[in-house]
Amino acid sequence: MIGIIGIITIFIMVFGGYVAAGGKMGIIIKALPFEMMMIGGAAVGAFLLSNDGAAVKHTIKDVGKVFKGPKWKPDDYRDLLCLLFELIRLARQNPVAIEEHIETPEESSIFSNYPKIMTDKEAVALICDTMRSASMNYDDPHQVEEVLEKRMEANAHHALHSSHAxxxxxxxxxxxxxxxxxxxxxxxxxxxxxxxxxxGKMIGGALVGTFLGVFLAYAIIGPFAEKVKGVTEDESNFYKLIREVLVANLHNHATNICIEVGRQNTPSHRRPSFADLEEALKALKQEAA
Incomplete structure (x- = not known):
């Protein structure tokens, strides 16, 4: 919603100010289709020329982030912490029983309780791969953290391609x-x-091209790129939380401490409150009992 409000504000302020100052929209409207054809068409062509098909689809999809905002909400971070709590607790109680959940998460009774997280293949893979490695005695906290950091850097680089494009x-x-x-x-x-x-009208029509190029660059496409970048970086905190909790687990901290480490490393605007998380964890313990 705020993205739509921003676009409306831009158009009202720019063209409203122009009309209020005595400008006439007729010459702009007359020249606009032809100028947009040249400028917009060239911009689209350059975009297609500099990106492959997958990147084009990814960028078009990510434009929706300008209006939808980040995928992960505070409740999703709480659910993620609850999911990790259940997995870590089970892994410590019964190392054999955890295998069915991390080998086939789509059939897991634990993962199925968190359908939104299940839709994110990277989040699920990150959890399962790390816990599988730990079960295979690849459990040096520092080495695992380094591997996870490199993996997330590669994912972030790929995710930010849309904003760069x-x-x-x-x-x-x-x-x-x-x-x-x-x-x-x-x-x-x-x-x-x-x-x-x-x-005079012909020169005015020609200058519409200069106006349109600058207007689209700094008032529309540039802000779109910056918003996509901001949303993508915000969403990356979800994967960082997974890293923090699982690395804390490898340090053999108590399960509740691992979860609290993750909670405190969550950005404040996404962080669930201690009381809210504690209540959710108590409900899980009661169900298990």
Missing amino acids: LQMVADALPALGIVAAVLGVIKTMASIDQPPEIL
Whole structure:
């Protein structure tokens, strides 16, 4: 919702101010389809040229983050902590019983209690791979943490490609606007024998290209790229929480301490309260009993 409000505000303030100052929208509206065809078409073409099919699909999908915001909410972080609590407790009580849950998580009675987390293949794989490694005696906390850090860095690099691709388009748009404007000037110069009122409109139409390129770059596509980047970085905290809890587990801390380490390493705007988490964990213990 806030993204839509931002876009509406931009258009109202820019074009409202233009009209309030005595500007006429007619010349912009008349030139807009042709300028948008040149500038927008060139921008789309450059985007397709510089990215492969998977990256194009990924970027188009990630544009929705501008309006939806981060995938993971505070309740999801609480659920993740509860999931990790159940898995760690079971692994310590019965190392054999945990295997069925980490080998086939889609059939796990524990994972099935958290359907939203189950939809994220990377989160599930991160949990299962780490716990499987621990069961195979690859349990040096420092080595495991280093492996997880490299894995998450690689995932973050891939996830941020969308914002980089959008920023590339934003950086190109002002220059593409100049290209369109120059073509408009060339057209105007070919009609230099026309009266001033006609030439004025033609020059005004040419300048719409410069305006459109700069406007799209700094008011639309650039902010889109920055928002996608911010949301992606926010979502990465979900995987960092997994790392913190599982590494704490390898240090042989008490299960409750492992979960509290994860809770405290969660960003404050996503962190579940201690009381809320404690109540959820008590409910799990009661169900197990």
